[in-house]
Amino acid sequence: MSDGRPQAARGLARCAGRAAATVWRSAPVHVLGYLAVTLVGAATPIAVAWLTRAVLDGVAARRTGALLALAVAIAVVTTVAAAAAHAGHYLRAEVDRRAALRAKDELFAAVSRVTGLARFESPAFLDRLRLAQQSASNPGRLVDTALTAARGTVTVAGFVGSLALVNSAFTVLVLLSALPGLLIELRMSRQRAAMLWRIGPAERREIFYAQLMSTADAAKEIRLFDLGAFLRLRMLAELRTVNAARRRLDRRELAVQAGLAGAAAVVAGAGLVWAILAAGQGRLSVGDVSMFVAAVAGVQAALSGTVAAGVMAYEHLLTFHHHVAIVDDGPDLPAPGARPALPPLRRGIELRDVWFRYSPDHPWILRGVNLFIPNGHTVALVGRNGTGKSTLVKLLCRFYDPTRGAILWDGVDLRDVPPEALRARIGAVFQDFVAYELTAADNIAVGDLGAAPDQERIERAARDAGVHDALAALPYGYRTLLSRGFAQDPDDGESDADSGVLLSGGQWQRLALARAFLRRDRDLMILDEPSSGLDPEAEYEVHGRLATLRSGRTSVVITHRLGAVRSADRIVVLAGGVVAEEGTHAGLLAGGGTYAELFARQATGYRDDVEVPG
Numbered sequence: 001m002s003d004g005r006p007q008a009a010r011g012l013a014r015c016a017g018r019a020a021a022t023v024w025r026s027a028p029v030h031v032l033g034y035l036a037v038t039l040v041g042a043a044t045p046i047a048v049a050w051l052t053r054a055v056l057d058g059v060a061a062r063r064t065g066a067l068l069a070l071a072v073a074i075a076v077v078t079t080v081a082a083a084a085a086h087a088g089h090y091l092r093a094e095v096d097r098r099a100a101l102r103a104k105d106e107l108f109a110a111v112s113r114v115t116g117l118a119r120f121e122s123p124a125f126l127d128r129l130r131l132a133q134q135s136a137s138n139p140g141r142l143v144d145t146a147l148t149a150a151r152g153t154v155t156v157a158g159f160v161g162s163l164a165l166v167n168s169a170f171t172v173l174v175l176l177s178a179l180p181g182l183l184i185e186l187r188m189s190r191q192r193a194a195m196l197w198r199i200g201p202a203e204r205r206e207i208f209y210a211q212l213m214s215t216a217d218a219a220k221e222i223r224l225f226d227l228g229a230f231l232r233l234r235m236l237a238e239l240r241t242v243n244a245a246r247r248r249l250d251r252r253e254l255a256v257q258a259g260l261a262g263a264a265a266v267v268a269g270a271g272l273v274w275a276i277l278a279a280g281q282g283r284l285s286v287g288d289v290s291m292f293v294a295a296v297a298g299v300q301a302a303l304s305g306t307v308a309a310g311v312m313a314y315e316h317l318l319t320f321h322h323h324v325a326i327v328d329d330g331p332d333l334p335a336p337g338a339r340p341a342l343p344p345l346r347r348g349i350e351l352r353d354v355w356f357r358y359s360p361d362h363p364w365i366l367r368g369v370n371l372f373i374p375n376g377h378t379v380a381l382v383g384r385n386g387t388g389k390s391t392l393v394k395l396l397c398r399f400y401d402p403t404r405g406a407i408l409w410d411g412v413d414l415r416d417v418p419p420e421a422l423r424a425r426i427g428a429v430f431q432d433f434v435a436y437e438l439t440a441a442d443n444i445a446v447g448d449l450g451a452a453p454d455q456e457r458i459e460r461a462a463r464d465a466g467v468h469d470a471l472a473a474l475p476y477g478y479r480t481l482l483s484r485g486f487a488q489d490p491d492d493g494e495s496d497a498d499s500g501v502l503l504s505g506g507q508w509q510r511l512a513l514a515r516a517f518l519r520r521d522r523d524l525m526i527l528d529e530p531s532s533g534l535d536p537e538a539e540y541e542v543h544g545r546l547a548t549l550r551s552g553r554t555s556v557v558i559t560h561r562l563g564a565v566r567s568a569d570r571i572v573v574l575a576g577g578v579v580a581e582e583g584t585h586a587g588l589l590a591g592g593g594t595y596a597e598l599f600a601r602q603a604t605g606y607r608d609d610v611e612v613p614g
């Protein structure tokens, strides 16, 4: 993916082609209609200028008979022009809307095609994504600016012809006077695009602070720690940085615009002086003077409008290239070879000398992990905080590829398998599972949308996770929205502040488990801290149910509650980026290593305060 520097002409031409295709495919009829009314708008000032000239010459020659017809013609032309302007407004807005819809669809389809997580942790990608989102309306606007430029060109051509009839040398001067403006404006556009890229990180941080201050999730801590002023000042500091960059450019633009307007006024003034002198000497009629003045003003206005539109189109293209870059970007993880699918697990999953770090600038997290997860077994991953347990399961899901070494599914390297084929064989509850602001039923159904889960399956999964009773007791049962921010009455769709509810932490965790239970038949189940928020009774119950449901299937469980992993077929202790210990609960206790130490510490924590009854 390229950086944010202005694109070469070929790149811009490609972006223009893509924008034109987006617009044409999304609203062909509206584009044609807009083109038609634009041409009408372009021809109007020329027609009015010629008709006015005829009126003035008619008045001077006292040809009153023709004057009425000319007046009617002027009225008709201006009425049609006004109607065309209104129709143009509507058509332009509709083209914008339709093209933006298509561009957003294209963009987010591309974002969904990103299979790994690394891009979402890259500031450059996030900056580009934000600019690409902002440029979704650009294809529509490009049509607008292109047509404005076309209309301006038609008007310029018409007036130039008229002006040339009166004074050809002056015509050349007027045209040439627009050239420096065009070049300067194009340069400013490039500077503007570069500035937008530069301020991207500050703008994203400003949005981050603003969102933090507006969400319920952060509201507790912000109030308790009295962070309001701290966050607001940080947000304002970012905004000031952004404003300063924009202001610098606006000021430069203001100076340039003032210079250009002054030059245009000098040229127009000189033309007017010449015309008056020429009329005094009898070389121009009154109508000619009127025509000349209208033509100079018309050419200058149309030229500056055309230049502005062209420059705007250029600017739109410079930002739209971020959209094209994301849509055209290749796969983030190396694409697999010919293997289209992944067969069911038979023997097991092997991590062979797996090394991993999040980027070349980050420290090694895994330093040569060798581990075999036999099919049908439950393997528990334990270890101190930050030893790489969650990282390891992210590699199992191929959210990242190992930096060195390989992960083999029955001997097949995961890099040779399409990520979606791998993920179709996995069920998971992640430590940082998502609490979707959707209904309770949808929150479970998202676990397996491919199978179009029905209410019966959803309820069964909820019962298995021990959350059915809580969900059934909600105001609208499973149809209740689990959000206080998007509250909506499910019966009539009306906004209803009291219709949404929030679940407790443990209830959310059970719901996430229910989501995973929809995928209970998958080859591999990953449970990263599945019970940290559950009460002891629920934890015992959920682990028991998991053991039954998953019996004979492969599972990887991460937990710090060591009591819950006693029954695992194999317990693996990660430390220092490698497998430090491996064995059964009894074997590891007998070994007296890290596991035995962690287990003993946890067990004493429970025992110390317990008064044994009797």
Ligand SMILES: Nc1ncnc2c1ncn2[C@@H]1O[C@H](COP(=O)(O)OP(=O)(O)OP(=O)(O)O)[C@@H](O)[C@H]1O
Binding pocket: 121, 358, 362, 365, 383, 384, 385, 386, 387, 388, 389, 390, 391, 392, 431
């Ligand atoms: N996306 C990331 N980018 C950079 N570093 C990361 C990322 N995710 C985790 N790390 C780092 O990798 C290390 C291992 O993190 P990981 O979450 O795998 O540990 P863990 O063993 O699951 O810890 P815990 O028991 O606290 O959940 C940590 O030092 C963490 O800072």
